[in-house]
Every structure is written in C-alpha cells, then in structure tokens.
Amino acid sequence: MTKTTKTKATTEQETEVRLGRVKFDIKPGEDISADVCYLCGKPATDWPHPTKGTAHGFASITGHPKALLLCQACFDAEGNLHAIARKHFNNPDVEIRYFH
C-alpha cells in the first residue's frame, strides 16, 4: 500500500482550514490563561493589526465548531495550515491543497 493510498483512505473528508484575525474584548485582569496556541501551546496573545489596533490570530476548520487560537509565531509560520490539519485529523499524512 502506498503512502498516498493510505492518506486518501484516512482523510476522505475534505475540510478547509482558514487563518484569520479577531479582536477580543479582554478586560484588564481577565483570566486569559486558557488562551493558548493550538499548535505550540504557548500563550496566544494579541499583536498589532493593520486596522484593528491589536488582534489575536486564529484558525478555523470547516465542521469544527470552535476557532483555534494561534500565537503570532505559529500564525506566521510557513506550513502552519498543514500543521493544523495534521493535528486536527491526528494524521501526519494528511493531504493539503492550497487555494488562494
């Protein structure tokens, strides 16, 4: 069995992963300890956004009810969509097609 065959068999479902920025209304002193990056587990804090002041980064996966927070490093990282999909499907062989 080839690697490709295995990939197709385990990820028949097609899903879209998108990255976005969102501004949260976090009040001073609010507990944000649960706001950790989906990929690296480090605190997912906001960073400057061109028009919104600062904003958090997130990934949304079609069919997944929650947006997944990302830290700036992972948001900007090369191959991050692939990493998110691999983690989400718990499948290192997940096949990714990019649409721009």
Ligand SMILES: [Zn+2]
């Ligand atoms: Zn991260």
